[in-house]
Amino acid sequence: MRYALLAGGKRLRPLLCLAAAETVGGRAQDVMPAACALEMIHTYSLIHDDLPAMDDDELRRGQPTCHVAFDEATAILAGDALLTLAFQILSTAAMDPPPPVEAWLNVIHAVSTAAGQYGMVLGQSLDIAAEGGRRMTLDQLQRMHALKTGALIETSLECGAVLGAADREQIARLKRYGSKIGLAFQVVDDILNVEGDPAIMGKAAGTDLARHKSTYPALLGLDASKSLAHRLVGEALHALDAFDGRADVLRALATYVLERQR
Ligand code: IPE
Numbered sequence: 370m371r372y373a374l375l376a377g378g379k380r381l382r383p384l385l386c387l388a389a390a391e392t393v394g395g396r397a398q399d400v401m402p403a404a405c406a407l408e409m410i411h412t413y414s415l416i417h418d419d420l421p422a423m424d425d426d427e428l429r430r431g432q433p434t435c436h437v438a439f440d441e442a443t444a445i446l447a448g449d450a451l452l453t454l455a456f457q458i459l460s461t462a463a464m465d466p467p468p469p470v471e472a473w474l475n476v477i478h479a480v481s482t483a484a485g486q487y488g489m490v491l492g493q494s495l496d497i498a499a500e501g502g503r504r505m506t507l508d509q510l511q512r513m514h515a516l517k518t519g520a521l522i523e524t525s526l527e528c529g530a531v532l533g534a535a536d537r538e539q540i541a542r543l544k545r546y547g548s549k550i551g552l553a554f555q556v557v558d559d560i561l562n563v564e565g566d567p568a569i570m571g572k573a574a575g576t577d578l579a580r581h582k583s584t585y586p587a588l589l590g591l592d593a594s595k596s597l598a599h600r601l602v603g604e605a606l607h608a609l610d611a612f613d614g615r616a617d618v619l620r621a622l623a624t625y626v627l628e629r630q631r
Pocket residue numbers: 377378379380381411430517518554555558631
């Protein structure tokens with residue numbers, strides 16, 4: 370669990386969560402358990418995503434994947450335990466307000482919905498089911514991306530907003546930003562899988578093509594995929610228009626999603 374979690378990912382989901390809270394006047398320290406829980410769920414999803422039965426990858430976060438460094442059983446269990454620990458941390462935080470217990474309950478509901486069969490797990494199963502099969506339509510691809518990657522990213526914003534005591538309109542705006550950023554993030558992930566540098570990314574490139582994955586570059590080509598990522602980030606920034614300078618970290622993260630090389 371420590372090997373995979375502390376390897377040094379980009380920490381995008383926790384950053385989004387903390388920045389969302391600060392955007393609406395909340396305090397980072399109140400939101401930290403949610404930020405950590407989100408990173409644990411994300412890391413669990415990577416450990417399982419890399420397993421031989423899934424994407425069968427050997428490099429992650431610049432080091433051998435969990436099942437390579439240890440063994441498959443250990444990797445499966447480390448993922449299971451990180452997912453479970455995330456909810457232990459969230460429910461522990463709920464017992465010690467502030468933020469109020471109702472806010473934590475909302476967070477637990479949102480995170481479990483986004484991570485499970487209605488969100489990330491559904492997206493992952495659509496991804497695996499499509500492997501080697503008939504090419505997806507653009508709508509199907511967008512739905513898969515929104516589920517496997519977008520859902521947890523959107524929820525990261527929602528958690529920060531809810532715990533920062535945002536009003537309904539603020540929550541809706543931040544979720545809109547999150548859904549745009551989330552989709553853009555996976556489009557860029559697909560682009561990097563084609564033309565990224567494995568030494569910078571800390572994971573292999575070229576694997577989507579080798580595995581006949583449905584991706585944006587495969588469906589639209591690289592140029593149209595890049596234009597789409599640009600457009601989505603523009604829409605994400607637009608969703609922040611009503612916020613003041615406290616949303617500048619979110620604005621910077623939107624640009625980062627577009628320009629990232631890892
Ligand atoms: C990789 O996520 C998998 C996707 C959902 C696209 P990240 O690119 O956020 O991975 P880390 O956390 O930086 O390792």
